Amino acid sequence: MTVLSGVLVLPGGLQAGELHFGRTIEQINIQPQPGSVPVRYLLPGFIDSHVHGGNGGDTMDGVAGIDTLARFHARHGTTTLLPTTITNPWGQVLAALEAVREVMTRGVPGGADIVGAHLEGPFISPNKLGAQPPLTLAPTPERVAQALETGSIRAVTLAPEMAGAAQAGLDFARAGVRVGVGHTTADAETVRDFLKAVQAAGGRTAATHLYNAMGGIEGRVPGAAGALITDAQTWLEVILDGVHVHEISFLLAATAAAGRVMLITDAMRAAGLGDGESELGGQKVIVKDGKAVLADGRSIAGSVLTLDVALRNALATGLSLPDVSRMLSAAPANSLGLMDRGRLDVGLRADVVVLSEQFEVEAVYVGGQQINREQVAGASL
Numbered sequence: 001m002t003v004l005s006g007v008l009v010l011p012g013g014l015q016a017g018e019l020h021f022g023r024t025i026e027q028i029n030i031q032p033q034p035g036s037v038p039v040r041y042l043l044p045g046f047i048d049s050h051v052h053g054g055n056g057g058d059t060m061d062g063v064a065g066i067d068t069l070a071r072f073h074a075r076h077g078t079t080t081l082l083p084t085t086i087t088n089p090w091g092q093v094l095a096a097l098e099a100v101r102e103v104m105t106r107g108v109p110g111g112a113d114i115v116g117a118h119l120e121g122p123f124i125s126p127n128k129l130g131a132q133p134p135l136t137l138a139p140t141p142e143r144v145a146q147a148l149e150t151g152s153i154r155a156v157t158l159a160p161e162m163a164g165a166a167q168a169g170l171d172f173a174r175a176g177v178r179v180g181v182g183h184t185t186a187d188a189e190t191v192r193d194f195l196k197a198v199q200a201a202g203g204r205t206a207a208t209h210l211y212n213a214m215g216g217i218e219g220r221v222p223g224a225a226g227a228l229i230t231d232a233q234t235w236l237e238v239i240l241d242g243v244h245v246h247e248i249s250f251l252l253a254a255t256a257a258a259g260r261v262m263l264i265t266d267a268m269r270a271a272g273l274g275d276g277e278s279e280l281g282g283q284k285v286i287v288k289d290g291k292a293v294l295a296d297g298r299s300i301a302g303s304v305l306t307l308d309v310a311l312r313n314a315l316a317t318g319l320s321l322p323d324v325s326r327m328l329s330a331a332p333a334n335s336l337g338l339m340d341r342g343r344l345d346v347g348l349r350a351d352v353v354v355l356s357e358q359f360e361v362e363a364v365y366v367g368g369q370q371i372n373r374e375q376v377a378g379a380s381l
């Protein structure tokens, strides 16, 4: 049994108290008096539904890459994640999904819990690739079935205007997969109708990195972003790294879609490695001053973000710690149908992040197991 005391970030707000846990949270004691000094915060573990890599590892590398990224992001407070694939030859995408299945089954000692893959590409628009290689495919029923047979997909990104996307959205929804709209040229009406159809089939819907690789918001042209923000049942991924999304655009989503914004990293393998050359989906990437771009200059190439940094960036916009915590834990858990985690509550998994008064990671617990402290100290936070 582990007992931690501090300021608990609970669904109802901040409360000084104690958290007792083994593999699950067993007891929460609220103190009637204000918390002790120095302050430290206890938060539910962070959940990243969109992360390609970190510390040199990438989902497309297979098992070893997934282990590496799961351990790296755990040191930054991520206790649950979805290794995310990229548009590549179909056989390689399926191989990566199989690797995620293998890692899901055995777990990653010292790493985040892997609850499935995010299939990002190849079912996206060739006209909104962002940093995805130009190898997009139509989501035919055969390919959707092949992907689902791997048993690992928990989230998918689709461009609703692609031939076959409407049926694919329904097929994924019925398989329990969160259906995200992204890398799309669809207009607002097309996106709205697609979301409604998926939801009518019992599916959970999301925006894949809201604002990036989709149409923006203007008065007469609300675009995909407008349709996604205003759909009351759609969760919204946002990359808050100071590069992908303007602070005011983030606040627009946070205000209009309270409780539905989810912070993600979209991190690529160079996250944690500093500036230099790297790789994404077989393409050369240059990382400079914390910004990753394709070497040909075509696009931003994912991020080098970690969720502890995203938390501090969100706090810097003026949002409260409980609101930001919801974006990192409860919202992504709900979007993925993960009912056993996402908040500090008795009976849920003991996924816990301890932050200092300056919101730096001090300790991380995944299912009650503490992540190696040397690894935490060695991480570039």
Ligand SMILES: [Zn+2]
Residues within 6 Å of the ligand: 120, 130, 183, 209, 213
């Ligand atoms: Zn993307």
